[in-house]
Amino acid sequence: MSSPRAAKSTASLRHRLAERGVDLSLLMLLPAIVFTTALFIYPFSYGIGLTFQPYPAVQEQFGGGVLANYRAFFTDDFLFDSVWLTMRLALPAALFNVLASIPVAFKLRHRFRGKKLLTTLLVLPITLGTVLTAQGLLIFAGRQGWLNNFLVQIGLVEEPLKLVNNYWGVMFSLIISGFPFAFLLISSYLSGIDPSIDAAARTMGAGWFQRFRRITLPLLAPGLATTFILTFVLAFSVFPSARLVGDAMGETRVMALMAYRAFGEQNDYPMASTVAVVMGAIELLVVAVVLLWRSFLYRGSTGGKG
Amino acid sequence: MASQTLTSPTPTPERSRKVRKGAASRPPGQRALVASPTTWLVWFAVAVFFVFLLGILVSVVVDSLGKSWFGSWLPEIFTTSWYAAAWERFGMAHVIGVTLLVAFSVIAVSVLVGVPAAYMLARRNFPFKRTISMLFLLPVLMPPITYGIPLATVMYNMGLGRTLLAVILVNLVPSVPFVIMTMTPFIEQINPAIENAARMSGASMRVVFTRILAPLLVPGILAAAVLVLVRTVGMFELTFLVSGPQSDTLVVAIYRAMTAAGGGESRPLISSMAVVYTATMMLILVVALRFISPTQLVARVKDSRDD
Numbered sequence: 001m002s003s004p005r006a007a008k009s010t011a012s013l014r015h016r017l018a019e020r021g022v023d024l025s026l027l028m029l030l031p032a033i034v035f036t037t038a039l040f041i042y043p044f045s046y047g048i049g050l051t052f053q054p055y056p057a058v059q060e061q062f063g064g065g066v067l068a069n070y071r072a073f074f075t076d077d078f079l080f081d082s083v084w085l086t087m088r089l090a091l092p093a094a095l096f097n098v099l100a101s102i103p104v105a106f107k108l109r110h111r112f113r114g115k116k117l118l119t120t121l122l123v124l125p126i127t128l129g130t131v132l133t134a135q136g137l138l139i140f141a142g143r144q145g146w147l148n149n150f151l152v153q154i155g156l157v158e159e160p161l162k163l164v165n166n167y168w169g170v171m172f173s174l175i176i177s178g179f180p181f182a183f184l185l186i187s188s189y190l191s192g193i194d195p196s197i198d199a200a201a202r203t204m205g206a207g208w209f210q211r212f213r214r215i216t217l218p219l220l221a222p223g224l225a226t227t228f229i230l231t232f233v234l235a236f237s238v239f240p241s242a243r244l245v246g247d248a249m250g251e252t253r254v255m256a257l258m259a260y261r262a263f264g265e266q267n268d269y270p271m272a273s274t275v276a277v278v279m280g281a282i283e284l285l286v287v288a289v290v291l292l293w294r295s296f297l298y299r300g301s302t303g304g305k306g
Numbered sequence: 307m308a309s310q311t312l313t314s315p316t317p318t319p320e321r322s323r324k325v326r327k328g329a330a331s332r333p334p335g336q337r338a339l340v341a342s343p344t345t346w347l348v349w350f351a352v353a354v355f356f357v358f359l360l361g362i363l364v365s366v367v368v369d370s371l372g373k374s375w376f377g378s379w380l381p382e383i384f385t386t387s388w389y390a391a392a393w394e395r396f397g398m399a400h401v402i403g404v405t406l407l408v409a410f411s412v413i414a415v416s417v418l419v420g421v422p423a424a425y426m427l428a429r430r431n432f433p434f435k436r437t438i439s440m441l442f443l444l445p446v447l448m449p450p451i452t453y454g455i456p457l458a459t460v461m462y463n464m465g466l467g468r469t470l471l472a473v474i475l476v477n478l479v480p481s482v483p484f485v486i487m488t489m490t491p492f493i494e495q496i497n498p499a500i501e502n503a504a505r506m507s508g509a510s511m512r513v514v515f516t517r518i519l520a521p522l523l524v525p526g527i528l529a530a531a532v533l534v535l536v537r538t539v540g541m542f543e544l545t546f547l548v549s550g551p552q553s554d555t556l557v558v559a560i561y562r563a564m565t566a567a568g569g570g571e572s573r574p575l576i577s578s579m580a581v582v583y584t585a586t587m588m589l590i591l592v593v594a595l596r597f598i599s600p601t602q603l604v605a606r607v608k609d610s611r612d613d
Binding site: 020021022025026028029031032033035036037039040041042043044046047048050100103104106107120121122123124125126127128129130131132133134135136137139140141144145146147149172176179229233236237239240243244256259260263264269272273275276277279280283284287 | 344345347348349351352355356358359361362363365366369376379418419420422423425426427430431432433438441442444445446447448449450451452453454455456457458459460475476478479482483486511536539540542543546547557560561564565573576577580581583584587588590591592
């Protein structure tokens with residue numbers, strides 16, 4: 001700061017940077033970036049590196065040098081089938097949760113007596129958590145549970161239905177934990193749509209279906225895509241319920257279980273990372289497809305993050 | 307924001323707007339008594355959902371209170387001894403202490419780290435903004451187990467495995483981006499003119515934050531904190547990968563009891579533990595929902611028009 005020249009040049013550099021939005025306040029971003037890098041980017045890259053360092057046993061069995069882990073995953077039916085088993089659970093569950101939330105959110109849009117109570121009740125399952133849901137399903141929908149008791153008593157079925165320890169048990173638990181979440185998101189997206197647009201359409205004589213099809217649905221679609229992605233992510237990594245209410249070695253042998261088996265039971269960290277990385281890749285593929293579809297939709301002010 | 311959702315329903319012109327066709331004979335504000343078929347269907351579906359939900363909840367509660375319950379509608383003997391037994395058997399006081407400690411540390415750190423970042427993303431334009439927001443979005447988009455396994459491997463290599471610190475750190479991975487993602491739209495809807503006025507009157511960045519923004523942000527931060535709390539207490543996958551006997555949170559302890567070698571612990575014992583877990587969570591959530599509405603994070607002020 002001794003010579004006016006130097007002072008001028010620093011000021012101008014600072015000024016030029018500030019014009020592009022670079023100044024000291026950007027430091028506020030720093031902690032978050034450091035956190036994400038240290039706890040997410042670094043371990044993830046490390047994990048990807050680990051997948052190329054297979055254990056000798058895997059290399060011997062499947063060959064393929066550094067790619068032995070991937071070779072093992074794609075050629076070993078026991079591992080590879082888990083991809084299909086996971087998709088078979090996650091896609092229908094996510095679709096159902098989103099589609100079922102739309103009419104419910106619609107009906108609960110207006111103010112009525114007890115709305116707050118009903119919303120609270122719908123949100124409560126989030127508190128149950130997967131473990132209690134699993135325990136509850138085992139008792140409630142089990143062979144001797146109330147549900148089967150009731151169905152047999154009213155004569156709807158003769159034999160108790162097998163609803164747990166198979167595909168359906170996991171499906172129920174995914175719906176019970178995923179539906180409230182989808183409902184919450186969709187109803188907030190719905191409340192972000194300006195009702196005057198709907199009112200304008202109504203003034204011009206549009207029926208409820210026309211209004212829904214032409215006005216609300218296009219405005220809601222980006223929100224639906226986001227909700228679908230988030231519920232899909234939840235359902236895709238299903239793990240405790242697949243073990244507790246599912247058939248862990250059969251119908252619901254999902255990828256997360258395979259990854260954990262390699263990690264915790266076999267202590268084969270490279271293989272565990274491989275399953276995890278493949279899982280991430282498949283999941284990102286689905287997300288990318290949905291996002292691509294979403295990019296063709298209306299993007300503008302819907303009030304939500306759409 | 308909080309007061310907005312709680313305002314008393316004053317009769318506004320919008321109320322009478324909702325009166326349907328053929329309702330001329332009714333005074334404005336009253337609805338038809340007979341609902342449409344779609345409405346019935348929706349209510350029926352909601353009812354079925356609640357039957358399932360209640361069945362699950364009540365059956366666990368009954369199981370935790372009953373003895374010798376096989377096939378009949380209700381157990382033969384009712385007792386509270388399972389709770390005492392579970393409390394002793396699993397060291398519940400310690401487990402609950404660990405759970406709360408983890409949850410509140412995660413909330414504190416993720417709010418302190420996340421809110422400033424959310425502020426920058428909401429208010430400023432800077433180079434690589436898209437890349438940085440993508441960086442924050444990724445951990446929320448990925449299933450926890452995909453990054454949890456590499457992260458847990460790193461933690462075990464560093465000797466952090468099975469420690470409390472590791473449990474807190476892994477739970478921060480989804481929480482920090484979550485706070486950023488929820489707070490960014492919340493900050494966007496705060497009128498920047500307020501901050502500009504404060505700055506023009508000579509307030510520094512720090513003063514703007516503590517005196518102007520902080521009070522305005524409180525509802526948003528509370529909502530985000532509650533959601534982080536619920537997520538952290540309920541987070542199974544990540545915690546399970548790095549926790550050990552001394553650092554198990556409640557969910558993980560229950561899971562371990564359910565899957566313990568030799569067929570697991572006896573069912574009512576686990577049920578009573580699960581009831582304690584759910585009761586805690588519900589208490590938190592009901593108290594929180596009295597004060598905040600989680601939808602206010604995504605929804606903007608438009609809400610009031612439709613009410």
